[in-house]
Amino acid sequence: MAEISAGLVKELRELTGLGMMECKKALTEAGGDLRKAEELLRIRSGAKASKVADRIAAEGVIGAWLAPDAKLGALVEVNCETDFVAKNEDLAVFAASLAEIVAKQAPADAAALAAIGDVESRRQGLIQKINENISIRRIARLQANGRIALYLHGTKIGVLVDVDGPEEVAKDLAMHVAAFKPRYFSKSDVPADVVARERDIAAERAKETGKGKPPEIVAKMVEGAVNKFLNENTLLGQAFVKDDKLSVEKLLASRKAKLNGYRILVVGEGIEKKSTDFATEVMATAGAGR
Numbered sequence: 001m002a003e004i005s006a007g008l009v010k011e012l013r014e015l016t017g018l019g020m021m022e023c024k025k026a027l028t029e030a031g032g033d034l035r036k037a038e039e040l041l042r043i044r045s046g047a048k049a050s051k052v053a054d055r056i057a058a059e060g061v062i063g064a065w066l067a068p069d070a071k072l073g074a075l076v077e078v079n080c081e082t083d084f085v086a087k088n089e090d091l092a093v094f095a096a097s098l099a100e101i102v103a104k105q106a107p108a109d110a111a112a113l114a115a116i117g118d119v120e121s122r123r124q125g126l127i128q129k130i131n132e133n134i135s136i137r138r139i140a141r142l143q144a145n146g147r148i149a150l151y152l153h154g155t156k157i158g159v160l161v162d163v164d165g166p167e168e169v170a171k172d173l174a175m176h177v178a179a180f181k182p183r184y185f186s187k188s189d190v191p192a193d194v195v196a197r198e199r200d201i202a203a204e205r206a207k208e209t210g211k212g213k214p215p216e217i218v219a220k221m222v223e224g225a226v227n228k229f230l231n232e233n234t235l236l237g238q239a240f241v242k243d244d245k246l247s248v249e250k251l252l253a254s255r256k257a258k259l260n261g262y263r264i265l266v267v268g269e270g271i272e273k274k275s276t277d278f279a280t281e282v283m284a285t286a287g288a289g290r
Contacts, residue, residue, distance in 0.1 A: 101117075
């Protein structure tokens with residue numbers, strides 16, 4: 001059997017939040033398969049599902065644009081190498097201008113955006129001026145059926161929500177999306193294979209925690225676990241950020257509002273940045289300048 005590397009153990013610890021020895025043992029049992037090891041740990045300990053998408057490591061900004069009539073909006077993620085450059089005003093202006101292009105010209109993706117007009121030459125010019133790599137990573141566009149509310153959490157998170165209903169509800173929902181980052185809109189949007197995986201994990205856990213209990217009770221435990229997962233990962237099922245006694249779906253019903261859709265971009269979502277300590281960075285910079 002292949003030796004389990006320290007790096008693999010570290011990755012599993014980050015995914016599950018569990019101890020080093022538990023992670024190493026699970027990896028050994030899983031033959032070094034990270035996903036199988038994660039499932040083993042979740043079955044045994046109830047460790048939360050991994051949220052790789054929440055591990056924000058890349059730097060950059062979210063550019064946003066909203067039409068004056070709030071019927072059209074767009075977001076663009078522009079990445080850079082350091083937090084220092086992420087605070088550069090030229091980068092923010094560049095990102096905002098790209099968001100307007102996305103809204104008005106509707107490119108299919110970031111590559112298509114880069115091919116429009118002078119976008120690529122402007123990016124190259126910014127690289128030369130700042131002396132750091134700049135990339136256009138993702139775009140999001142929303143055409144409203146109702147009215148769009150835009151929420152920016154600094155320059156790192158951008159949200160657009162399309163709501164029929166009171167303006168304050170739309171603003172609150174945009175803030176909610178930024179806070180909880182739902183993976184799906186509703187339960188019907190969750191892929192069947194994702195639900196099946198959660199059901200399998202819940203069933204294996206129930207075998208351990210439900211020993212000696214009637215089959216119907218064990219079945220209810222499994223369904224309860226699956227429903228909990230669906231509620232936590234779907235926007236309509238989540239507890240509302242300002243009142244956890246209300247789901248977002250119930251909030252909308254109580255305010256006679258309808259949520260038509262949403263878009264969210266988080267800087268660096270899904271990207272891991274190579275870690276180094278500050279002293280090492282200083283030494284490297286000093287060495288490069290000799």
